[in-house]
Amino acid sequence: MKSDTNDILKKNQLSVTGSRTAILELFQKSNGALAHADIEKKSSEQFDRVTIYRTLQVFVEKGIIHTIPTTDNSVLYALCKDNCSQGHHNDNHAHFICDVCDLTYCLEHIAIPAINLPAGFKQTRTDVVMSGICKNCSNK
Amino acid sequence: MKSDTNDILKKNQLSVTGSRTAILELFQKSNGALAHADIEKKSSEQFDRVTIYRTLQVFVEKGIIHTIPTTDNSVLYALCKDNCSQGHHNDNHAHFICDVCDLTYCLEHIAIPAINLPAGFKQTRTDVVMSGICKNCSNK
DNA sequence: GTAGATTTGCAACATTGTTGCAATATGTTA
């Protein structure tokens, strides 16, 4: 795990630091997406808030994590599993946010369907975010 | 226009007040979606910030406006044109956010395609948000 | 017009995000 995060950071020309390693591990351990606030809580007392902001920013730029839009003034982040790279994200999968447990899933296997835009519009990114009740919460 | 907003408010069992009428008119005049901050600027000196928060909240609950998720810690709002009602939104169209002019379009004519979820997941809402360059900005 | 209910503005506060800068940690080279 440690050497894993190490590799990821080096591959992206980032120096290996305590906070970057820890935050990256948090994402690897987590089974869903994380909000800034989640990271702040899960790694509390460890890093400054500002460091978390900056780390997330760098990770997004480098294509290590991607963002997920929400309707509640928060942004979620999740590990990129496709081959994303500096300034070029490639994760065109859908996302699912459970209204019950609040877990956010990357639906890696659900590709985003092509959508016909009106003439003149050029799309560079498409987000599909569904919400409802997840598998776990349905079976209860 | 005035009587228009009047009707909308009454139809939704809301008392007709200055701020509600003004904010509703703002949406009607606007050709795109509005963020809370936009409304604050466009109606500055008129209403308290808190009133705007509460008005938007009520409008969403009543199905007068709908939300659009973004990846920048803000939520956008736009008039519902379909027949939405109290607690039951019906606007399943896609949205487009222009990276250049920052205008957000409701693509009323672009229905959201059905997406096959993994077994156990039950979807109640789907947001499709595209970004790129809009028609206007392409032609320049 | 009045009474009762709703809405508003204000104040106070909490949370979230940004910036500059000095101290520290990291990677590199000798």
Next chain:
DNA sequence: TAACATATTGCAACAATGTTGCAAATCTAC
């Protein structure tokens, strides 16, 4: 390994955004 140059971090100060309680003002129904 030690020293250097560079990148990262933490802190402080600040800005922006969001929330709550409550009294004053406004609205609706009668």
